[in-house]
Amino acid sequence: MNIVLLDALTLGDSDLSVFDGLGKLTVYQTTSSEETSERLAGQQVLITNKVVITAEHMANHPELKLICISATGTNNVDLVAAEKAGIEVKNVSGYSTESVSQSTFSLLFQLIHQSRYYDQYIAEKQWCDSPIFTHIERPFYELKGKRWGIIAMGTIGQRVAELAGAFGCDVCYYSTSGKNTQQSIPQVSLEVLLSECDVISIHAPFNAQTENLIGAEQLKQLKAGAVIMNLGRGGIIDEAAMAEALETQDIYHATDVLAVEPMLANHPYLSLKASHRLVVTPHTAWASVEARECLIGKIVDNINSFVDSQ
Template sequence: MHIVFLDASTLHSGELDLSPLQRHGTLTTYPVTPPDQVAQRIHDADIVITNKALMSAETIAHAPKLKLIVSCATGVNQIDLDAAKSHQVVVSNVAGYSTPSVAQHVFTFILNFATQIPQFNAESRNWPNFPTFTSLAHPCFDLSGKTLGIAGLGEIGAATAKIAQSFGMHVQVLAREGSSNQTLPELPRLEHALFFSSSDFVSLHCPLTPATEGMINKESLSLMKPTAFLVNTGRGPLIHEADLAEALNSGQIAGAGLDVLSTEPPAADNPLILCKHPQLSITPHTAWSTIEARTRLLAGVTKNIDSFVAGSPNNRIV
């Protein structure tokens, strides 16, 4: 079999061993693949691995040998699933590999807001000139007793909730119509207005759907405390970015920690890229990317290929 990895640089930069992917044939890897080169690169492929490289209906139609597409991620929105089904191409993904990594990243944001470590570190080389042994320039606060509101109580949301509880925080969940409430059922589920108005931190972990797109907007931000912080390690379009920038600049909320934006890489004129608020922290979609998470992801991709070749596809989406 011919296996093609269209954007291997999204998984590693040389530190991972990709040889297990070669168990069933030849492996061709590309660091990235522009959209206009996908069709050419997969024309003779039996198996395609993609993280963000688009597998459109037209592309799939022009790959006559294609049998399996493996998403090197949990999401499969880069793949035209209807086209894959019509061409009898199996699609699989990898779930759960990044849960500890993302939950850790959420709390890195939260702890930095509570301790002001980035701000103090930026000034620390001037410590010899301080008039006293310490600095109160950036007020800190305890997490114990504060309230974390979680929107989306899946695996990552639940892991984040457990970390919060270990810090003595109260945890509450945004009520969602149709939710079974089986995950951590002891946590209170609050309706929209009360959830946003009573949370000291709001952390987003919900999927991107028509109902959740733009859920953070002028209305929801107006409900939040001026001392509250927003954290998003979920999906960028959950936030109306111009509204958040305005809320930060006006003092409507105290700060935000973002690992995702609506377009990635973002445009230079993205309102959050332009925002200079001292309590806005942005990381370039790295919450998922610990070496352990990427090792688990590679193992999941390999297992999907192995199971497909064995005749019983694992983690099958289509």
């Protein structure tokens, strides 16, 4: 069985030897749209993270039998075409819950503790010249007693709620689908969540219900000092509106995702004057060592289950 991995770079330095017993594995670190078709030739199993697989690719390569998506989202594969061609498509879910939840708090603490400022204060040897033993120029805050609003109460949202509760936060949530009900946690409207919560974390997928869910009008509803974080998908927050709000309002923002990735060189976040109000990470929240090991293990399971079903 021939297996091709088109974008191994998205998995970092993960150990790929687990695929050795499954067949002949060909690995490409990255694959452009122009290279995709050629690299599918003679392959029965395809592993892709973000490389787009079209109906044309499938039609040109009838030997392809299984597409493994090394992620939860399936929008990079034409699922209708795959079904018509008899190609099975398997994605992976539930591998990054702990990683994303932990990253949520990592981003939050960078903002509410102003860690970057204090690190720079030390690096510039300013503490060496201090007349006293401490330096508390930037105030920081405790989580206990704060109201934490979660947008989308899926598996990750529920884990974040559990952790926030352990810190003594009063947790509520807004369901983007309108279908999710968690009896132990109060459900509120988006307006209430935005206007009353000190900390807001987004863990929603990108779809028609969440596109530009947080725009200029919604940002105006945030209370002074509020922190809003996006650990879901880019496009949920209007980034131009957020950049404007960070310059004009007393709010803070952390995000691991952007509408266009990689980040554009002229992105408004890169020219903020109020840069101390913003933390951006390059879509890493999902990618702890443990999460990537789990992801690869689940891909192997998907391939084995496919082979067993034949």
